[in-house]
Amino acid sequence: MTTTGWLSGDVAFITGGGSGIGKAVALRFLQEGAAGVAVLGRSLDKLASVTEDAGSLGDRVLALEGDVRSASDLAAAVDATIARFGKLDVAVPNAGIWDFQRSIHGSTPAEIETIYDELFDINVKGYLLTASTTWPALVESGGNIVMTLSNAAFYAAGGGPVYTAAKHATRGLVTQLAYELAPKVRVNGVAIGGLRTDLRGPKTAGLGGRSIEHSFAKRDGDRGPNMWIPLHQASTDPVDSTGPYVLLASRRNASVVTGSIINADGGMGVRGFATAAGGDAL
Numbered sequence: 001m002t003t004t005g006w007l008s009g010d011v012a013f014i015t016g017g018g019s020g021i022g023k024a025v026a027l028r029f030l031q032e033g034a035a036g037v038a039v040l041g042r043s044l045d046k047l048a049s050v051t052e053d054a055g056s057l058g059d060r061v062l063a064l065e066g067d068v069r070s071a072s073d074l075a076a077a078v079d080a081t082i083a084r085f086g087k088l089d090v091a092v093p094n095a096g097i098w099d100f101q102r103s104i105h106g107s108t109p110a111e112i113e114t115i116y117d118e119l120f121d122i123n124v125k126g127y128l129l130t131a132s133t134t135w136p137a138l139v140e141s142g143g144n145i146v147m148t149l150s151n152a153a154f155y156a157a158g159g160g161p162v163y164t165a166a167k168h169a170t171r172g173l174v175t176q177l178a179y180e181l182a183p184k185v186r187v188n189g190v191a192i193g194g195l196r197t198d199l200r201g202p203k204t205a206g207l208g209g210r211s212i213e214h215s216f217a218k219r220d221g222d223r224g225p226n227m228w229i230p231l232h233q234a235s236t237d238p239v240d241s242t243g244p245y246v247l248l249a250s251r252r253n254a255s256v257v258t259g260s261i262i263n264a265d266g267g268m269g270v271r272g273f274a275t276a277a278g279g280d281a282l
């Protein structure tokens, strides 16, 4: 692996780092010179793949089993990260699940209750607890937090009401925590969208068995891949969405940026009415 150094010597802690965008960010941070990357997740098998894929930099990966809904799991994981690497520079609250776009009219109140409890616990409480357990170490290092948000943090139809509300809530966390932790710790977010990952639904609602991958064909329909976003050619491989995380995490390149969110979703915010992209004839 060649390193380019935007995060030279930094240590990162990434929740849900065993697959999808979390894993891609972990590997990219190593490429950027990170001295250590701790990945927390529920499955040691998934986490082992990060060490494997890091190749010669595998000794810089620390795999930590834990659940982001548990303050004590997170505290133990952060302690282990600091014990191993000596400090913490970047925290990436990222572990999450999806509601498979269960609409309000397609769900019973009891189903909404079940989806809400599990999804908000992971996607919102998990982010807040990750910030709550990492901020003292980040104050010490003058570090930062980069949260994984979503197109659903801004727009409708990227999820059902539960997922969309949860992602809007994490926008609130970026704003409030950027205020509370300034001037010591910067807090920003990346609103990714439409990536082929292992993203699953709440197990308690029977939605844990399949991933978001199954929903791509439905969305593309007969118009072709990605015709629903302005940048039709945008990559759905999480590897290609890691750049904004590097930028926001980098002291050298983003020292004046806090409370900001980079929309990295292929331009969903500029979709037109008749067609997603106005320049298809160009």
Ligand SMILES: NC(=O)c1ccc[n+]([C@@H]2O[C@H](COP(=O)([O-])OP(=O)(O)OC[C@H]3O[C@@H](n4cnc5c(N)ncnc54)[C@H](O)[C@@H]3O)[C@@H](O)[C@H]2O)c1
Binding pocket: 015, 016, 017, 018, 019, 020, 021, 022, 040, 041, 042, 043, 046, 066, 067, 068, 069, 094, 095, 096, 097, 098, 122, 148, 149, 150, 151, 152, 191, 192, 193, 194, 195, 196, 197, 198, 199, 200, 212
């Ligand atoms: N895939 C997309 O299209 C997309 C779009 C926008 C936002 N996101 C967000 O990206 C983030 C990462 O998702 P992804 O798409 O990479 O899916 P993913 O399933 O590959 O990654 C999420 C990881 O979090 C882990 N996880 C789930 N619950 C956990 C818990 N309670 N404790 C610890 N780890 C847990 C999972 O095991 C998994 O490894 C999520 O917050 C998701 O909402 C994804």
